[in-house]
Amino acid sequence: MQNTKTSPHIKPENINITEISAAHHPQYMGHEKIYKIHAPKQNITAFVGIHNTALGPALGGIRFKYYEDENAALTDVLRLSEAMTWKNAAGGLDHGGGKSVIMAPSVNLRRPTDEILAIFAQGLNIVNNSQPVYFGAEDMNMDETSMNKLLKTTKWIKGGTAPSPEIVGGTPSPLTAIGVFECMKIAARHKLGKENLEGVRVSMQGLGNVGSALAQYLHEQGAILTGCDVFDSAFEDLRTKDVQIVRVSLDEIYDAPTDIFAPNAIGSTLTDTNIARLKTAGVQIVCGAANNQQQDQSGGHQSRLMHDLGILYCPDYIVNAGGVIWVAKVGQDAKTVTQDIRTGVPRRFEEILKIYESASDQDMASIAARYARQRVEAAQSQNSQNTGTETHNMIGA
Ligand code: NAD
Numbered sequence: 001m002q003n004t005k006t007s008p009h010i011k012p013e014n015i016n017i018t019e020i021s022a023a024h025h026p027q028y029m030g031h032e033k034i035y036k037i038h039a040p041k042q043n044i045t046a047f048v049g050i051h052n053t054a055l056g057p058a059l060g061g062i063r064f065k066y067y068e069d070e071n072a073a074l075t076d077v078l079r080l081s082e083a084m085t086w087k088n089a090a091g092g093l094d095h096g097g098g099k100s101v102i103m104a105p106s107v108n109l110r111r112p113t114d115e116i117l118a119i120f121a122q123g124l125n126i127v128n129n130s131q132p133v134y135f136g137a138e139d140m141n142m143d144e145t146s147m148n149k150l151l152k153t154t155k156w157i158k159g160g161t162a163p164s165p166e167i168v169g170g171t172p173s174p175l176t177a178i179g180v181f182e183c184m185k186i187a188a189r190h191k192l193g194k195e196n197l198e199g200v201r202v203s204m205q206g207l208g209n210v211g212s213a214l215a216q217y218l219h220e221q222g223a224i225l226t227g228c229d230v231f232d233s234a235f236e237d238l239r240t241k242d243v244q245i246v247r248v249s250l251d252e253i254y255d256a257p258t259d260i261f262a263p264n265a266i267g268s269t270l271t272d273t274n275i276a277r278l279k280t281a282g283v284q285i286v287c288g289a290a291n292n293q294q295q296d297q298s299g300g301h302q303s304r305l306m307h308d309l310g311i312l313y314c315p316d317y318i319v320n321a322g323g324v325i326w327v328a329k330v331g332q333d334a335k336t337v338t339q340d341i342r343t344g345v346p347r348r349f350e351e352i353l354k355i356y357e358s359a360s361d362q363d364m365a366s367i368a369a370r371y372a373r374q375r376v377e378a379a380q381s382q383n384s385q386n387t388g389t390e391t392h393n394m395i396g397a
């Protein structure tokens with residue numbers, strides 16, 4: 001019988017944890033703590049970024065990815081952990097923003113080995129040693145199995161397999177897709193005057209965990225789908241589920257005639273050039289799950305551009321919050337949490353949309369940022385009153 005308790009044993013003394021000062025890094029944005037985890041013998045490096053814990057211990061995914069150098073990994077973790085502060089705050093969670101990246105030792109290694117996971121898990125134990133500051137969860141190239149393996153060494157993980165389907169646990173992707181789908185319906189009602197998505201054209205960039213689930217919901221509603229993905233298997237999977245979708249190349253997706261563009265792959269695909277192409281292709285709404293969709297995510301330049309061009313941008317961390325809400329509620333009743341996501345994510349999106357529609361010269365990302373920031377600032381002010389300290393602006397400009 002397989003011994004599920006066995007995992008490579010990594011002694012804490014064989015791991016170096018350094019707290020890094022990155023105040024001069026362009027993506028620093030007032031991070032509270034940044035840790036570097038390094039195992040010299042195996043030459044494995046990871047970074048944990050903790051942007052803000054005013055609302056509670058940080059929660060955010062663990063990404064396993066090949067980076068050219070440490071600065072590229074650090075830049076990614078800082079961008080991602082800041083975004084988690086806003087996503088968790090806007091999603092109504094009592095969690096701050098954090099994220100981690102593990103540097104894959106080779107471009108060809110798709111999933112972390114058991115040894116890499118054990119090193120990272122031991123690192124998390126040390127990071128959380130004196131007080132809980134960060135919970136990790138699933139992100140790129142990690143899955144439910146990886147979470148189960150991490151849980152053998154550390155308790156600072158959310159999203160291992162649930163003991164039964166009635167209990168929240170396991171992969172969050174289907175819940176992310178539900179939230180995006182519900183927001184897309186609201187966007188279509190406001191922008192296209194459609195009560196549902198029947199006959200609406202949607203172009204889909206990326207058909208992985210979230211994209212394929214979203215494609216299924218859209219197909220069931222009668223939407224007309226065009227899509228692209230790196231892998232043929234993404235289309236084969238959809239074919240087995242009878243989902244009809246016209247395939248275009250990775251580059252052609254920006255020119256495919258459509259009403260809604262749904263980015264569900266990588267970040268930064270909303271560049272000025274791509275937005276101009278989307279506009280020419282007829283796009284009226286951008287709504288998808290990918291994190292950090294705008295090339296200038298922190299400055300919000302592309303959100304402004306879409307506003308000027310009459311494209312309704314559905315801010316990524318508002319519409320894709322279903323996954324992190326699911327993960328934050330591990331162990332709770334699955335039916336209740338699913339319903340909370342199905343109604344709560346679109347409700348928050350609609351609140352932002354209503355502000356947008358009543359204020360003619362504000363773009364969607366700025367309104368979303370203000371919405372999330374208010375909750376963090378209120379918590380900071382409350383925390384400082386409780387401790388009798390002055391309020392510091394821990395949030396980057
Ligand atoms: P995934 O890795 O399962 O799927 C991504 C898909 O995009 C893959 O099939 C990949 O082949 C494809 N792809 C990669 N580069 C592409 C390109 N240039 N053009 C078109 N397709 C490309 O990831 P996922 O879990 O489905 O997540 C998708 C996005 O949503 C990511 O940005 C992720 O950070 C974000 N997100 C995911 C969740 C979640 O619950 N999984 C939650 C919030 C946000």
